[in-house]
Amino acid sequence: MEKKIFFEDARKSMLEMFSYEFPLLTINDVDLFVGMFYHLINYEEEGTKIRPNLIVTSNINSLVKNISHTQKITFYEDEDTSNFRAHIKALMCFCIRGWNIYINFGEGVVEYGIIKRLVSIKEPSLIQSLRNKSVMDGLSKKTNLILIQVQGGGVGKLTGGKGTNISVCFNLNSQSEYNWENEISDFVESSVSKLKTTKRKLEDIKQMLTNIFRKSLSNSHGTICMLVDKDYKDKNGFLADGTWLKEPIEFGKMFIKSNTYDESKLRGLADVLTTMLDFDGITVIDNAGRIRAYNVFIENSATASKKVIGGARRRAAYTILENKNKKIIGVYFQSQDGDNFYKEKSDLRKKKKIKIVGGEVVNENDEMLPLEIIAKLQQTKKSEEEKKPKTDDEKKPKAENKEPKKEKVEDKKVEKSEDKKVEKTEDKKSDDKTKEKVAKDIEE
Numbered sequence: 367m368e369k370k371i372f373f374e375d376a377r378k379s380m381l382e383m384f385s386y387e388f389p390l391l392t393i394n395d396v397d398l399f400v401g402m403f404y405h406l407i408n409y410e411e412e413g414t415k416i417r418p419n420l421i422v423t424s425n426i427n428s429l430v431k432n433i434s435h436t437q438k439i440t441f442y443e444d445e446d447t448s449n450f451r452a453h454i455k456a457l458m459c460f461c462i463r464g465w466n467i468y469i470n471f472g473e474g475v476v477e478y479g480i481i482k483r484l485v486s487i488k489e490p491s492l493i494q495s496l497r498n499k500s501v502m503d504g505l506s507k508k509t510n511l512i513l514i515q516v517q518g519g520g521v522g523k524l525t526g527g528k529g530t531n532i533s534v535c536f537n538l539n540s541q542s543e544y545n546w547e548n549e550i551s552d553f554v555e556s557s558v559s560k561l562k563t564t565k566r567k568l569e570d571i572k573q574m575l576t577n578i579f580r581k582s583l584s585n586s587h588g589t590i591c592m593l594v595d596k597d598y599k600d601k602n603g604f605l606a607d608g609t610w611l612k613e614p615i616e617f618g619k620m621f622i623k624s625n626t627y628d629e630s631k632l633r634g635l636a637d638v639l640t641t642m643l644d645f646d647g648i649t650v651i652d653n654a655g656r657i658r659a660y661n662v663f664i665e666n667s668a669t670a671s672k673k674v675i676g677g678a679r680r681r682a683a684y685t686i687l688e689n690k691n692k693k694i695i696g697v698y699f700q701s702q703d704g705d706n707f708y709k710e711k712s713d714l715r716k717k718k719k720i721k722i723v724g725g726e727v728v729n730e731n732d733e734m735l736p737l738e739i740i741a742k743l744q745q746t747k748k749s750e751e752e753k754k755p756k757t758d759d760e761k762k763p764k765a766e767n768k769e770p771k772k773e774k775v776e777d778k779k780v781e782k783s784e785d786k787k788v789e790k791t792e793d794k795k796s797d798d799k800t801k802e803k804v805a806k807d808i809e810e
Contacts, residue, residue, distance in 0.1 A: 373534075373536075376400075376403075376534045377400050379532050379534075380396065380399070380400050380403075380524070380532070380534070381393065381396055381400075383512070383524060383526060383530050383532055384396040384399075384512065386526070386528065386530060387510060387511070387512050387526035387527060387528055387530055388422065388424070388471075388510040388511075388512055389510075390424060390471060390510060391471060394447075395447060395471070398447055398450045398451075399422070399514070402450075402451060402454065403522060403534060404536060406418060406420070406454075406514070406516055406522065407516050407520060407521070407522050407536055408520075408536075409458060409516075411458060411459055411462070414462070414585075415702070415704075416458055416459075416461050416462060416585075417461070417515075417516040417517070417518055417583075417584050417585075417704065418458055418461040418466070418467055418516055419461070419466040419467070419493050419513065419514065419515050419516070420454075420466070420467045420468070420469065420513075420514040421466055421467070421468040421469070421481060421496075421511070421512075421513055421514075422468075422469050422471075422510075422511070422512040422513075422514065423468065423469075423470055423471070423509050423510060423511045423512075424470070424471050424472065424509050424510040424511075425470070425472075425508060425509035425510075426438060426468055426470040426477065426479075426481070426509075428505065428508040428509045429481075429505060429509065429511070430481070432501075432504060432505060432508070433483060433492060433495050433496075433501065434483075434485075435483055435484050435485045436481065436482070436483050436484075436492060437481065437482055437483075437484050438468065438479055438480070438481040439479050439480050439481075440477055440478075440479040441453070441456070441457065441478055441479050441480070442477070442478040442479070443475055443476070443477050443478075444475070444476045444478075445474065445475065445476070446476065447476055450469075450476075453478040454467060454469075454478070457478065457479070457480055460480045461584075462585060464482060464491070464581065464584075465480040465481065465482045466480065466481050466482060466492060466493065467479075467480060467481075468480070468481045471510075483495060486629055486632075487574050487577055487578075487629070487632055487633050487636050488570040488571070488573050488574040488577075488632070489573060490573060491577060491580075493513070493515065494580075496513050496525075497525070497547075499529075502525070502527050502529075503527075503529075505527055506526075506527030506528050509527070510527065511526070511527035512524060512525070512526050512527070513525045513526075517533075517546055517704060518546065518583065518703060518704015518705065518706075519537060519703055519704045519705050520535060520536035520537035520703075521533055521534070521535050521536070521537070521704075522534045522536075546583060546704075546706055547580075549698070549706050549707050549708045550576060550579045550580060550583070550698075550706070550708070551576065552708045553579070553591070553593070553696075553698040553708035554572050554575045554576050554579070555572070556593055556653060556695060556696060556708075556710070557575065557593055557651050557652075557653055557655055558571055558572055558575070558618075558653070558654070558655045559653045560595075560596050560652075560653045560654045561618055561653075561654050561655045563618060567618075571617060571618050571655060574617060574632070574636065575617070575655070577636075578636055578639055578640055578643075579591075579643075579698070581640065582640060582643045582644070582700065583700060583704070583706060585644075587643070587644045587700075587702065588679055588700055588701050588702040589643040589644065589649070589698075589699075589700045590647075590648050590649070590679050590682060590683055590697065590698070590699050590700070591643065591648070591649045591650075591651060591697070591698040592605075592648050592649070592650045592651070592662070592686055592694070592696075592697050592698075593651055593652070593653060593694075593695045593696045593697065593698070593710075594650060594651075594652050594653070594658070594693055594694055594695060595652060595653055595693040595694075595695060596652045596653055596654040596656070597693060598652060598658075598691075598693040598694070599693070602691070604664060604689060604691065605648075605650065605659065605662050605664065607662065607663045607664070608647060608648070608650075608659050608660065608661050608662025608663060609659060609660055609661045609662075610650075610658065610659040611657065611658060611659060614652075614656035614657055614658050615635055615638065615639070615656065615657040616654075616655065616656050617632070617635065617636075617655060618654075618655050620632050620635070638657075639657055642657070642660035642661070645660060645661050646661060646663075647660065647661040647662050647663050648660075648661075648662040648663070648664070648682065648686075649662070650662060653695060664682055664685060664686070665685075666678065666681045666682055666685045667684075667685045667688055677701070679699065679701065680699060680701065683697045683699040683709070687709060687710075687711050687713075689711075694711065695710055695711065696708060696709055696710035696711060696713075697709060
């Protein structure tokens with residue numbers, strides 16, 4: 367008979383989280399989110415994958431008041447959740463433009479709409495603001511709040527206002543943690559490492575680049591971005607097959623020299639970078655934060671083609687890392703499925719060790735084949751079992767064999783003691799009789 371495997375652990379964890387973070391909701395209400403979770407993670411609109419963010423709250427107005435420049439637009443108000451799926455589906459299209467869906471469970475009414483922080487491209491978005499612990503702590507005192515983020519790669523993350531965090535994974539990868547935000551952050555830090563400006567303005571530039579790459583990740587377009595030193599020159603023609611800008615685009619210059627900047631111009635140039643990232647080929651950026659080229663194609667190395675399992679974009683990323691030019695620093699890679707990484711050439715020189723924790727492989731080598739991982743796992747498990755000392759249960763039979771003998775010895779001791787008691791009693795009786803006889807003889 368066919369064996370069916372269900373995600374019972376995921377459902378149980380979500381029910382527990384909602385019961386703690388949002389006790390006002392019934393199990394049927396929570397099951398609406400559980401039942402639609404797979405659909406949310408794999409949603410497509412006319413062939414384009416969408417990764418939405420959902421905000422579930424009991425007081426949406428407190429969120430609007432406490433996070434500056436936040437705008438909400440209400441679409442539906444119902445007495446119950448009978449139209450839950452239809453309303454969510456109708457609002458999904460707005461997520462492409464950076465809006466977030468909210469569901470507000472008020473007193474006798476369920477409100478559906480979209481919400482967004484309308485700020486400069488160099489300021490944190492609403493979701494980034496909600497990821498700030500101090501902001502969440504403040505909101506949790508005024509409203510029940512759960513943030514649902516579709517990250518990609520079959521993973522959805524739930525963050526509660528009271529501090530609960532869980533990730534629901536629909537793939538069979540043994541990877542326990544996903545660091546989409548950290549990969550983007552590391553790449554952005556490297557891309558401005560040689561940009562000289564004030565600390566405040568540097569933070570603005572980093573936030574702007576983070577917003578651009580985060581948007582690219584949310585809109586599910588695969589991309590590859592190569593990071594080079596500001597003095598890089600393509601002497602050997604490694605990147606000759608592409609479009610090099612006559613004058614690099616420098617975002618920093620737009621607000622480095624003065625305290626004012628043109629937001630519309632800034633957004634226009636940000637759209638240029640977003641378009642380049644969505645375009646086929648490689649986008650080239652240097653570590654002074656300048657866009658140098660786009661639509662660049664390279665010939666994949668034979669070594670990368672053999673070692674790397676994946677598409678042409680992934681193989682191209684590893685080909686870049688294998689290039690011996692010291693002015694090539696690293697590469698940011700993002701697949702259409704939502705997987706992403708930022709690697710520098712120095713990372714390839716680091717030896718990765720296999721670590722097995724709780725029967726799972728952690729930090730395995732990218733070049734290791736699945737069968738090698740399984741063999742290593744089995745070998746480690748076998749050696750651990752051999753070294754493992756025998757448990758009390760294993761020792762028990764021997765102890766039980768010894769116990770009966772002990773009981774016999776104790777029984778003998780008891781018997782002997784009883785015999786002695788009897789002998790003493792009998793001796794006492796005989797002494798008494800002797801004394802009585804002697805007394806009678808004396809009387810006679």
